[in-house]
Ligand SMILES: Nc1ncnc2c1ncn2[C@@H]1O[C@H](COP(=O)(O)OP(=O)(O)O)[C@@H](O)[C@H]1O
């Protein structure tokens with residue numbers, strides 16, 4: 026009994042059970058008048074046998090996982106159409122937008138510059154897919170007619186800097202530009218010189234252009250929108266795409282008037298439209314009968330609950346298939362969609378917390394460390410102590426209140442006005458995400474982890 030207790034404490038439950046069974050076996054052998062040394066020998070052999078069994082179990086498990094992987098999925102026949110950047114052969118409910126963009130870019134086939142366009146709309150409304158679809162067709166047509174058009178697609182969020190966007194453009198125009206070492210102006214001038222000397226007509230798609238407007242000097246956009254005055258011959262026409270509807274307010278008015286020669290708004294999809302988009306995707310990606318109709322309907326309803334976001338709908342479909350496959354279920358059912366939604370929500374929260382700037386992390390940590398529903402005043406006091414402990418500049422109470430409002434907009438806290446006293450408004454702040462999740466994510470931050 027004592028030995029069992031000792032084993033339980035020292036080695037954990039599993040090992041304790043194994044050891045007890047081995048001891049029992051040894052006692053049995055001694056009882057059967059087997060000599061002690063022989064019993065010891067057998068006991069050792071038993072230990073080896075237990076380990077060998079454990080190894081065999083593990084190998085069996087690994088073997089079954091790998092065998093299943095080689096047999097391929099029973100649910101998904103082709104994972105490609107479930108990828109976020111997949112462009113389906115037909116974009117449903119976007120005939121009008123596709124035709125309008127095609128009309129605008131068509132003069133390029135006559136070797137003329139085309140008008141600049143701005144495409145707006147919330148995420149997952151088909152802006153990127155529309156632009157890429159039109160670009161692909163334009164490329165095929167130009168090749169067929171032997172008309173030189175340079176088509177360049179650059180995602181400004183992924184590119185990160187104006188210089189990297191110029192690098193994308195340089196690659197399309199076949200200009201060699203070093204990765205570093207040139208000023209933005211110099212790099213752009215070299216590309217522009219090549220476009221003029223070769224008399225190239227360039228169509229440049231700046232996807233997620235709001236990132237360029239938010240995080241840079243704005244010089245590149247200014248240069249690009251002035252290009253039709255400067256380039257002769259040759260031209261650069263622009264398609265700007267933005268998920269942020271307020272992005273226009275950030276632009277220099279001269280840039281805006283040139284960039285927005287044509288504008289198009291992409292409306293969110295209705296739940297019924299999402300359902301039909303999903304049905305098409307299911308046909309391409311799933312084996313016959315591997316998802317129930319109720320599951321597709323639920324997927325569309327959930328993806329359309331905020332705004333009709335086709336990306337969310339397709340993501341939900343992909344994650345649900347992964348959940349069902351891991352469960353070894355023969356088909357995707359409603360419960361898999363619900364689990365997938367939870368998983369995606371959690372991933373979204375983790376990402377939102379992970380990328381918060383340091384000051385916002387400290388303020389959120391102050392909320393976590395305060396008593397239930399603290400006021401902005403008490404959060405500020407806790408924040409002051411936290412920020413001094415990590416040695417960063419402390420912000421004013423007003424700025425902290427502003428950051429709390431931003432956290433409120435992100436759905437991480439809810440801040441309601443409590444009173445309008447002599448010293449301004451006081452708010453009561455409620456944390457909307459689970460405390461353990463916040464702490465878990467923040468322990469991975471090298472600075473914040475030291476004060477958790
Ligand atoms: N009309 C549509 N028909 C089929 N799939 C669509 C449609 N609109 C969007 N999608 C799909 O939804 C996802 C997101 O579309 P995307 O064009 O990237 O949205 P946005 O650029 O507006 O955020 C992609 O997988 C895309 O293929």
Ligand SMILES: [Mg+2]
Nearest residue numbers: 152153154232
């Ligand atoms: Mg997009």
